[in-house]
Amino acid sequence: MTYTPAPxxxxxxxxxxxxxxxTQTRPTPAMREAMARAEVGDEQIGDxxxxxxxxxxxxxxxxxxxxxxxxxxxxxxxxxxxxxCRPGDEILAHESAHLLAREGGAHAALGGFQITALTxxxxxxxxxxxxxxxxxxTRYQPPQVLVSVEQTANIGGGxxxxxxxxxxxxxxxxxxxxxxxxDGARLLNACVATGIAARDMITGWDSxxxxxxxxxxxxxxxxxxxSRDFIDDVWRWKQRLxxxxxxxxxxxxxxVYALDHHVDRLAEDHANARALARGLSQIVGLQxxxxxxxLVFFTPDGAGVSGDKMVKALRQRGVLxxxxxxxxxxxxxxxxxxxxxxxxxxxxxxxxxxx
Ligand SMILES: *Cc1c(COP(=O)(O)O)cnc(C)c1O
Numbered sequence: 001m002t003y004t005p006a007p008x009x010x011x012x013x014x015x016x017x018x019x020x021x022x023t024q025t026r027p028t029p030a031m032r033e034a035m036a037r038a039e040v041g042d043e044q045i046g047d048x049x050x051x052x053x054x055x056x057x058x059x060x061x062x063x064x065x066x067x068x069x070x071x072x073x074x075x076x077x078x079x080x081x082x083x084x085c086r087p088g089d090e091i092l093a094h095e096s097a098h099l100l101a102r103e104g105g106a107h108a109a110l111g112g113f114q115i116t117a118l119t120x121x122x123x124x125x126x127x128x129x130x131x132x133x134x135x136x137x138t139r140y141q142p143p144q145v146l147v148s149v150e151q152t153a154n155i156g157g158g159x160x161x162x163x164x165x166x167x168x169x170x171x172x173x174x175x176x177x178x179x180x181x182x183d184g185a186r187l188l189n190a191c192v193a194t195g196i197a198a199r200d201m202i203t204g205w206d207s208x209x210x211x212x213x214x215x216x217x218x219x220x221x222x223x224x225x226x227s228r229d230f231i232d233d234v235w236r237w238k239q240r241l242x243x244x245x246x247x248x249x250x251x252x253x254x255x256v257y258a259l260d261h262h263v264d265r266l267a268e269d270h271a272n273a274r275a276l277a278r279g280l281s282q283i284v285g286l287q288x289x290x291x292x293x294x295l296v297f298f299t300p301d302g303a304g305v306s307g308d309k310m311v312k313a314l315r316q317r318g319v320l321x322x323x324x325x326x327x328x329x330x331x332x333x334x335x336x337x338x339x340x341x342x343x344x345x346x347x348x349x350x351x352x353x354x355x
Contacts, residue, residue, distance in 0.1 A: 012315075017340045019321040022186075022214040022269075022294060022333035031217065031257045038253035043069065043245040050249030054256050055223060061259075062184075062208050063199030064225035068234055069252055073098075073185050075243050076209035076224040078106045081146065083233035084179045087112030090142040092133055096123050096155035096325065098183055099148055110241075114142060123156015124149075127168035134176050147173045150183045151190050151201070155325050158273075158295030160190045163201055170204030182208035185222075189215060189293040192266040206230065215269055215294060216262045217334045218254035262334065269294040272332040272341050279345030283352055289327075296330040303352040313351045319344055 018024045027035070041047035051069045059067040070076050077099045081091060091107065093100050095117035099107060107113045118125035118133055135141050147169065152158045170180045182205045184198075191198050202208045207226035212218040224234060238244055245251075273291040280288045280296070285303025288296070300310045307328050311321060321330045330344070 013318050015315075015318055015320045017319040017344055018335060019319065019330040019332065019344065021322070021331050024320075024331075025213075025215070025217040025334045027217065027219050027254060028334075030261070031254050034257040035250050035253045038249040040247035040249035043248040044239070048245075048247060048249045048252070050256065051245075051252040054252040054259075057256065057259060058210065058223040059225045061198050062202060062210070062225040064208070065228045066231035067223050067225035068231050068238065069245070069248055069255075070209070070222045070224055070238065071220060071243055071245070072213070073183070073209060073211040073222040074103050074106070075238070075241065076222050077103060077148075077181075077183055078110060079234045079237040079241065079243070080181050080207055080209075080224060080226075081107050081113055081148075082111050082237045083230060084146045084181065085111055085113050086145075088142055089113050089145040091115045091146045091148060092118055092130065092144065092178075093148040094118050094120060094123055094125050094150065094153065094156070096153070097148060097150055098154060098185070101155075116144075121156075122159040123153025124159060124161055124165070125169075127165060127172055130169050131172050134172070134178075137177075144176070144178055146179045146181055148181045148183060149205075150185070152186045152293050152295070154185070154295065157289045157297050158186065158189070158291060158293040160193060160292045163194075163196060166201065167204055174204070180205045180207075184208045185211040185214060186293065188263055189266050189270070192263065193270055193293050212255040212258055215266055215333050216255070216258035218251065218258050220251050221255050223255070265334075266294065269332040269334075269336070272336055272338055273330075275338065276330060276332065276341045276344065279341070280348060283345075283349050285352065286348075294332045296332070297324070297327045298330070299327050300348070300352065304355045305352060310348070310351060314344075314347060317347050319347060 038050045043051050055067040100115045151161050173180045209224035212221040273294050273296050276296050277288050288298040
């Protein structure tokens, strides 16, 4: 058994439409210029001015006291749970949550936490489901310490948690003594789609983070925000995990650039996702989940093509996307144009016709 990804096949057809993930975005020339010009210092001792400016800006955006720059979103989730919980503590999250299914078991391996997987449609659980999963504090049950939600819910279809449901879950958590954490990898997608400001969307959530290396288009980086005390604890875990950086202003400058130039344009990604879903829906036999943001999930089985076969056939035509938990996921982003969407729909139609 090997965990090493296959090396790039030099004879493979080049990818010219990359719908694999919004992590595939490349820094634009203007972003690279901003990075090159960045004022820098030593981040570990709080001396990198660009990183400090970025953290202040995100803390303000999310309505929190403080924030910290991280190499990745995964490290935001890991340092958050390590700060909130002790070994044996219970975290509640949706069964499809990144923190449960896609972080290499970090929360069990590093923290000794157990995660209770809540069920529910579209990657979300209801306030009622959450309430029903809570138990009294007894000697024999694990202490329930933290609830985590994903905004948007990735594997659920990039769906948007309604503000009212977020408020209700947070309120139930508070009245039962649990802390609240939001994996906001694509929070700004939800904000652009709904017109709700990030700080208003997450009132009631103790901590939240946003990813910059996805639709916002930076090569690296995420920022986690919360109370000053919480961020102090998070900093200690960041140091312990080797996540403290030096002249990280080079990367923070890309994030500042993204906040200035790449947030409002997320609406274009959402429009492209809707266009893709519309086009795919017109192909007989395809089952397409209507997108709320930049992720489009579909299954071609009804058209006589398995998902794996469709992904392979598209790859042979230079289109890259992936199977995710049994469905195909197409992700729109900075480097995907309306013309590429049209071409993709045409190619899917051609593959279905040939099946
Ligand atoms: C990508 C992603 C993460 C992890 O972020 P990285 O920056 O890739 O570590 C966490 N949660 C969700 C919902 C994601 O989509």
